[in-house]
Amino acid sequence: MLFDSLLVVFIIQRLSEIFIGNKNIHKHKENLIHPVNQSEKKQMLWLHSAWFLSCFLEYRWHGELIPPIMLTTVLLTLLSCQVIRFQIIKILGDFWTPFPIAFKGQKIIENGPYRFITHPNYLIVIMEIALVPSLGKCFMTAFVFSIVNYLFLKRRIMIEELALNQLENFRMYKMKKKLIPFILCLLSLNLSYAHNIKWEKDSYNEALESLDYFKFTGRSKKLGLISTSFDGYAKKVEINFKQSPNKIYDIVLMIDAQKIDTDNSSRDEKMRDKCLEVKKNPTIIVTVNELTLNKDQQSISAMMQVHGEKVPLNLKIRKESDLTFSGSTKFKLSDAKIPDPSIAIASVDDEFEITFRLGIPR
16 A cells, blocks of 8 residues: 555656646746657656556566665665755746756756755766665566666756756856766666767858868759759867777767858848748757768768757768768758748759768877
8 A cells, every 4th residue: 555655656747747837938938948849758658657557567466576685775865855856946936847947047956956966956866766766576567677778868968968068157067076976877887988079160161171170052943944053061069979999979060050150240130040940940950879980981860950840851861081970961951840941043952962071089
């Protein structure tokens, strides 16, 4: 009876969190840095639904609680987790949601639990996933869902920090020493190294002459007769990835859409305001699972989030030297629901080409 009652309490809590989160998103929907990732949202709902069901079924299998002393200890720990969670919700106020997003104008919080850990709510979820089923000796549920939850949170935190990186002072806050994240890193046994590459150019010509670049090429036809092409360079780029001896992986490339330059001010203004709608979609994000370092040529899948839409890409990669790679791909404006930029005297092709070159630090 105690175990079933506890499951009901946590189900009500999860539903309340979703209600509060949706309410806050609706209140600040005009200030969302990125649209809510519906895929991540569904995965979260399925994960927790399956966890509750697994707890219920495994407890029905043997129906036995852990010894009283252990039971009291675990219940007190879970109660402490709830106190911390309510403190987190109170601190963040109407900026709090259970989804991996951030809002423009949101301030970085450095008091309360955030003094010690960057993502305290995720630590609470980790503890709940393991401890709640353990109360009813549902150790298989605790073990399996702890692993699944770790893999889920690893991806989820990356998505959330892509948005948080747009906020002032987040990087400085994250660099501050915090005890709990350090311990968790040791426990995770993640032996890879994280890397961050940035470049920012002041002008089109500087981007054009740079060894590392990210370029868009479009084509148009004037009066239906004369074919021309035009290039746009990303002047501000940030790349995060992890590296092992033979590959780089969990690659996330972020392009400041406001800083794409085609060397034509009127075209740039139309591209930013009417096509990319940079006020709503300030960042273009490209994610790649992994890139093998010892292959001369390879074809890999990627996903580009642009104009609030996800567009699959097929990257053709060529190794130029030891740790320098170049590549290309193509995408259609219509796939990203980008408005047609054509004008009366010039029609712009729907298909654009992307080329890039990148040197990876040792």
